[in-house]
Amino acid sequence: MRTLKFLLRKEFKQIFRDKGLLPLIFIMPMIQLLVMPLAANFDVKNVNVAIVDHDHSTYTQQLVNKIGASGYFRIANYSDSYKEALHLVEHEKADIILEIPQNFERNLIRENNQKVFLAADAINGVKGSIGSAYLTTVLTDFNSDVRLKWVQPQRLGAVSTIGIDYSNWFNPLMDYHKFMVPAILALLVTMVGGFVAALNIVREKEIGTIEQINVTPIKKWEFILGKMIPFWLIGIFDFTLGLLIARFVYGIIPVGSIATLYLFVSVYMIALLGFGLLVSTYSSNQLQAMFVAFFFMMIFILMSGLFSPVENMPQWAKVISNLTPVTHFVEVMRMIVLKGSTFANIKKQFFIEIIFAVVLNSWAIWNYRKTS
Amino acid sequence: MEEKAIICKDLTKQFGDFVAVNKISFEVDSGEIFGFLGANGAGKTTAMRMLCGLSFPSSGEATVAGFNVFNQQEKIKRNIGYMSQKFSLYENLSILENIEFFGGIYGLSDRQLKEKGEELVNTLRLQKEAKKMVGELPLGWKQKLAFSVAIIHKPKIVFLDEPTGGVDPITRRQFWDLIYKAADDGITVFVTTHYMDEAEYCNRISIMVDGRIDALDTPTNLKKQFSAETMNDVFYELARGAKRSDN
Numbered sequence: 001m002r003t004l005k006f007l008l009r010k011e012f013k014q015i016f017r018d019k020g021l022l023p024l025i026f027i028m029p030m031i032q033l034l035v036m037p038l039a040a041n042f043d044v045k046n047v048n049v050a051i052v053d054h055d056h057s058t059y060t061q062q063l064v065n066k067i068g069a070s071g072y073f074r075i076a077n078y079s080d081s082y083k084e085a086l087h088l089v090e091h092e093k094a095d096i097i098l099e100i101p102q103n104f105e106r107n108l109i110r111e112n113n114q115k116v117f118l119a120a121d122a123i124n125g126v127k128g129s130i131g132s133a134y135l136t137t138v139l140t141d142f143n144s145d146v147r148l149k150w151v152q153p154q155r156l157g158a159v160s161t162i163g164i165d166y167s168n169w170f171n172p173l174m175d176y177h178k179f180m181v182p183a184i185l186a187l188l189v190t191m192v193g194g195f196v197a198a199l200n201i202v203r204e205k206e207i208g209t210i211e212q213i214n215v216t217p218i219k220k221w222e223f224i225l226g227k228m229i230p231f232w233l234i235g236i237f238d239f240t241l242g243l244l245i246a247r248f249v250y251g252i253i254p255v256g257s258i259a260t261l262y263l264f265v266s267v268y269m270i271a272l273l274g275f276g277l278l279v280s281t282y283s284s285n286q287l288q289a290m291f292v293a294f295f296f297m298m299i300f301i302l303m304s305g306l307f308s309p310v311e312n313m314p315q316w317a318k319v320i321s322n323l324t325p326v327t328h329f330v331e332v333m334r335m336i337v338l339k340g341s342t343f344a345n346i347k348k349q350f351f352i353e354i355i356f357a358v359v360l361n362s363w364a365i366w367n368y369r370k371t372s
Numbered sequence: 373m374e375e376k377a378i379i380c381k382d383l384t385k386q387f388g389d390f391v392a393v394n395k396i397s398f399e400v401d402s403g404e405i406f407g408f409l410g411a412n413g414a415g416k417t418t419a420m421r422m423l424c425g426l427s428f429p430s431s432g433e434a435t436v437a438g439f440n441v442f443n444q445q446e447k448i449k450r451n452i453g454y455m456s457q458k459f460s461l462y463e464n465l466s467i468l469e470n471i472e473f474f475g476g477i478y479g480l481s482d483r484q485l486k487e488k489g490e491e492l493v494n495t496l497r498l499q500k501e502a503k504k505m506v507g508e509l510p511l512g513w514k515q516k517l518a519f520s521v522a523i524i525h526k527p528k529i530v531f532l533d534e535p536t537g538g539v540d541p542i543t544r545r546q547f548w549d550l551i552y553k554a555a556d557d558g559i560t561v562f563v564t565t566h567y568m569d570e571a572e573y574c575n576r577i578s579i580m581v582d583g584r585i586d587a588l589d590t591p592t593n594l595k596k597q598f599s600a601e602t603m604n605d606v607f608y609e610l611a612r613g614a615k616r617s618d619n
Contacts, residue, residue: 006476010465017464208458215424215454217446218477371425371445 003218007226015230025196029188029238033245037180047131048076050085050094057105063142067098072134089121096120096131108146170255170338177250182337183306185242186330191297193235193269197276198293200227201368202283214370224365228273235269236262246337255340264332264346267353271325274360281367300326325356375438377402377529377560378423382432383441385418392418394583395432402528405551405561407571410580411611416564417457419580420531423562424454437528453522453530453559457537459514461521463507467498470506470521478525492520512543516550523554530554532563536570548573568603579607581614 015021049067053060067073076094077085088094099117107114118135120128171178204210213223239262246252254261276293283289303310303317304326310318321327328349335341343350378400385393393415400406410416421427423436425445434441437451461470468489475485493502496516506514515535523530532551536544548570555561563574571577571591578588587594587610591603598606 002479003477006473010462010469010473013469014462014464207463208456208460209462211426211456211458212454212460212474213477214426215449215452216474216477217450372427 003222004226007218007222008229011226011230015234021196025192025234025238026241029192030241030245032188032191033181033184033242034249036184037177037250044127044130044134045072047073047096047127047134048088048094049073049135050077050079050088050097051075052079052082052085052097052099054080054102055100055104056080059105059108059146060100063100063139066142067135067138070134070138072131073138086119089119092121094121095124095127096135098135178252178338179334181246181250181252182333183330185239185246186304186326186333187301187306188242189235189239189265189269190272190300190326190329192238193231193272194276194297194300195290195293196234197227197231197273198279198283198289199276199286200231201277201280202286202289205283206285220365220368220370224277224361224368227277228270228361231273231276232266232269235273236265239265252337254337256336256342260343260346261333261336263343264329264336264350264353267350267357268325268329271353271356271360274357274364275325278360278364278367281364300324303327304330306330325353328352375402376400376435377404378406378434378436378562380423380432380434383419383422383429383434384431385415385422385427386430391583393422396580396583396585398578398585398588400529400560400562402560403555403558404575405555405563405573407574407577408562408564408580409566409571409577409607410564411614412566414580414614415583416580417533420533420562420564423448424452424531425449426454451528453525453527455518455522455530455532455535457533459511459518461506461514461518464505466503466505467493467509467517468502470517471524474521475524480525488524492517492524496520512539512547515539516543516547519547519550519554523559526557527559529560529562532561534564534566536565536567544570568607571603571607577603579610581610586610 015025051064051067053064064075064078068075077088079085082097082099085094085097085099089097097117097119099119101114101116104114104116116139118132120132122128201210204213243254243258243261275296279289279293279296283292299320303313303321303324305321306326310321310327310331313321332341332346332349335346376399378398380399381397382395383393383397384391384395396415396419408416408420418427422429422441423434425436425441425448429441436448439445439447439451441448462473465473471489471492472485475488480488489502493499496513498513498517501509501513506517509517519530519532519535522532536547539547544567551561551563551573563570565571574591576588576590577594578585579594580586587597587606589597594606595601595603598609600606600609
């Protein structure tokens, strides 16, 4: 235990003297949390619509106004040439083309039936598909307006429609900040903890001080624990700072218990640092450790359900996703912060993290060789 | 004090097809200053790392301070000090902090640490620099400090791997004064060097060529044996036959 005291004292002195490490630990995560949630927004807005109008009637005017007033679209162009509109799509000035045929108004009133043509640029898949879905909604809406005005009530009675009322639980306004901030907080704790730990032991290898450590009677677990405790504290500190930013900048107050949240983060940090130290024990220099850690971090982050739901992944990807500690952490963050899940609800994830923590750390201690 | 500090019999280290250390046998008496010479790549460092418990031998036998190098490495580590070729104190800790850290993990008490710290700083005349980061010191001072830290816990044996490489003659002289002082205190010194004048300071020396020990005796006897004027000539005589070299 006395050995551990000296190790910790040394480790803390070195961390606070490392001018390169301090901003990485304390400033970078804050900037990320302040900038990323603003950018990572899946709301599709500002869809550029090019309207090709061959009719030029009062109705087309009303339709165009309605589209413009919906708040999601910008009328990029209004013309009667499809070619011109396509040209705009090719130059990425428009995302969707709405073509209104000739005699639109006449056919709609006389024959009760008229088709319009909608073409979406699918290069940006999300904008294309969600944009055309929105536009369809606007058209449906327009459709029922027309019906109300022109179609005879007795004839309308023959058609029954089902109306839908929505309710979004746990995030009533579908505010993406609420959804993304807890996940990004999870992400940055992961980035800081993982990289800093991965670079640490290997740094001692690179400058040669590890030889001097290995020739002392120090125990392997003491050495690993001496490396882990400081970074664990830094992780918890960053997490706290992140919660404060979430509270005061984004107004997000965890619905669930803060104690449960910290309990989970504590175990998660041990698992994550175990991963970092493991990478460190396998690498022979910092560059190598950085690339290996980066490779795994990318997989962890992209497959964690942070940006795309795990449920949408193919079966094999789900398996990989569940084999990363980050996935369960992101899930639990959202559950506790947004939904107010209790410990009973997250028990499964909690035990999975304990398994990660035990396996990764035992592996790191085993793989750290004082005698090679 | 008549027991042997190091007993080594047919100790071998093989990396694949390459035999870095080839069946070396020797004994080092307690309190002796034992010079371990050889050209670059002769296998000195590899042999020393095995004796320090940093590397597993491939075959042979050896005991250091009475403990087996195959399975009692951690016990060996309690009884030795080691100063590697590469400076390996923490450059971003001060002199006193390094002393405290290494003394601490060898189990010195707070009082001992304080006394040792003061004593060391005084002997090395580093009073003014005590709070400076080690990285800012000139090489010669760093080496003297590294040696003092290596023997801070009064080990039975201290291993020094080219301790005076790149150091000026005056500092080298002072360094050897420190070595003599340690030997007077009963510490066995096992030292590698490329400087033949330093070889003369040793009680006995061995010369390694291509992983083998080709000569082992006191400097005087070796010169007689090879009918050479100086240790330099002895070294040339032996090393000329070497097949391995740096390049």
